[in-house]
Amino acid sequence: MRFTRPALGAVGAVGAFGLAELVTRTGLVDNEYVPPASTVLWRAVRMCGDTEFLTQVGGTVRVWLTGLALATAAAVALGLVLSAAPWLNRAARLVVELLRPIPSIALIPLAVLTFSTAAKSETSLVFYAATWPILINTLYALRDVDPVAKDTLRAFGFGTVPILLRVSLPSAAPFVLTGVRIAASVGLVVVVSTELVAGTGEGIGGFLMQSQSGGGQPDYMLAGAVWAGVLGLLATGVFAAVERRAFRWHGAGTEAEA
Template identity: 45%
Template sequence: MRSLYRNLVGLIGFFLLWEGAVRVGLVPELFVPPPSEVLATTVGLLGQEPFIRDVIATVLAWAIALLISVAIAVPAGLLLGSVPWLRNATRVIVEFLRPIPSVALIPLVLLVVGGGPEAKITLAVYAAVWPILFNTIYALSEIDPVLMDTARACGTSRGRMLTSVALPHAAPFVFTGVRMSAAIALILVVSTEYVAGAASGLGNFILEASSGGSNMDEVLAGTVVAGLIGYLINDGLERIGKRAFRWNEVAGEAAK
């Protein structure tokens, strides 16, 4: 209870500081409106249909991208993690593909896929695949050999070993990867909307609001909503993870 009280004190203190800095004239009000104005704009925007549609477009693109990345990365990770020669053979390619900043591909994807929702989903998938893939491979390499040997000694088939030993062991790690990917995918979706000027979406809303230069309250309101979405996604996934993997003592460790 006391920590909740401190949380509130911190939040209120931050808003007061911001409000004060603007009112005193430390930052020009035209550029950074005070929080009272931003909050009022945020509340106002949440009642408007076009803005809600932008938010839904962003969240939907994010959800599709995350689903596709899970569908690609988990099977690929299981395959690469359980077949050593395949992992060695592809390691270099993966190591060279991964560090390419996904945003560098924005111009290319715009050309090949076009400016529609496919573009942001493609980019978000490209960026979100890596954490899940690496966590899956890592989880498989960390399996206690005694567990595998025990299963083998009991005559468990290869397929059964994958579903009954490897998958439950890997699940918490994979889930941590999904959490990291969720944050990355949201950043990529919003960035692509912002850079490429998509037809709809939160990033596009911010781009349009900022192009006039005088609607900074709307820009900041959009940023606050984007931050809230990110926060809710992360918090929600964390709760799900804690619930689903309560049996696993590394879950607490892996969740970091």
Template identity: 45%
Template sequence: MISARLLRGAAGVAGFLVAGELLIRFALPEGVEFPPPSTVLPEAGRLLVNGEFLQGVVTTMANWAAGLLLAIAVGVPAGVLLGAVPPVERALRPILEFLRPIPSVAIIPLAILLIASDSLMKITVTAYACLWPVLINTLYGMRDVDPIAKDSLRSFGFGPLAVLWRVSVPASAPFMAAGIRIASGVALILAVSAELFAGGTAGIGVFVIKAGSVLRLDLIVAATLWAGVLGLLVNLALVAVERRVFHWHRARTGEAV
């Protein structure tokens, strides 16, 4: 079944590339220039041995990881607290609902002005964007805990903290994992966006800016392609971890493997 999925995915990618090649070569309006896949893919391959680009990937992924870990360190405990103590959640709900819809990209200029350190600024905006999927999913996971399981533990004399640690947190862990997986994609978007806004010495976004300054559209698209591949690989890795660690949750919810 996995091989069939891979074959279908490969066929879809190949079809997309062929359609893109034909569209760009024969259907673009006169005067509009865009590199076709036959130009972009070789450039993407050459980027694998481009030291400047590889250093940029390392820098971007370091900011991505730091921002994501910071969001997890804040979002998971906050979500557990809000889910375990409803009065606190009701008191803070208006603030959360006000902050959550603010586009994370919109705070980058403000962060540039307020945070002197370039690396810290990029990590901060990445963490801010990642916080919401982690926090909200953790909160929803805490709400989804079976009340009978909690009452059963209480009937054996366990206190609130024991019930929280033994029942609520483990039961909501799959929701936390889903929030982290969603946040990982958001983190990569913000890490690259912050580089595009603020520049710097290295990063995928910085490489794209430099390629644009010399009108290398093929390099811009190739670097963007690799950013997408990185996001895909991270998502696949996290999905694999979820399936292995939380197989019991998938079986309970009836989700297909």
């Protein structure tokens, strides 16, 4: 399994690339708007050396990660408070379920009005979108903390807060991280969309806007999109690696050693 999974992934990527190349080369789609996959990829590679583009990517990443970090802190804190007070949790439930499905995009005008800079309004939208998956995962994880583990520490005389910090939080951590991973993908979509819609010309979204204006440079545009995808892939990879290393105990169960 260890070798086959990355190998299969590579096969899939090459296959998809080949298919895209085929579709564009055979004239199935208009090359003027959709350049061949190889052209896009080559453009994407060359953009690595483009400092202006890199600055824009940096802006997107900064907004994205700041929003994600703030959302993680807020959602975990809120999750702890809500699960410590069941009545508060019940009272908050409806509000959460009402706010959660609101698309962040629908809040762009509000964010633009409320915050003075583009970066601030974008960060606030990432924060909004990223909070929910993390909060929901935190709540479920805290609800499912093993009562035997908690009782054990209680019997040793530990109080509510120490048990929260020493049992509940670590045991919830892997699920919280899964929430953060989901939130990261959502957050990236939100930053790029906001950059596109808000029209400040900043970030990857701003780059995409520029590349389609005035007749358009489709290879630049698609290469920009490829980079957005690469960012998402990197984030998922990093989170998965953290999960594997830090939470090795998770799911290990009672696996006995021979």
